[in-house]
Amino acid sequence: MPDAAALTGAIGLIWATLVxxxxxxxxxxxxxxxxxxxxxxxxxxLWQTLxxxxxxLGGGNVT
Numbered sequence: 001m002p003d004a005a006a007l008t009g010a011i012g013l014i015w016a017t018l019v020x021x022x023x024x025x026x027x028x029x030x031x032x033x034x035x036x037x038x039x040x041x042x043x044x045x046l047w048q049t050l051x052x053x054x055x056x057l058g059g060g061n062v063t
Contacts, residue, residue: 022057
């Protein structure tokens, strides 16, 4: 079943890439939100937007 091994390897690579991307987005979200913390409304809007992107990439798959 070498085809199954190649397929699962490719899926694993895609998954790992998305998890790393979600982590990077999370780091940027914290940094950028802190940078605009003087304006709470702007900080909340920015956080909601970047957090939604993070969750969409797979950052919400924590058990």
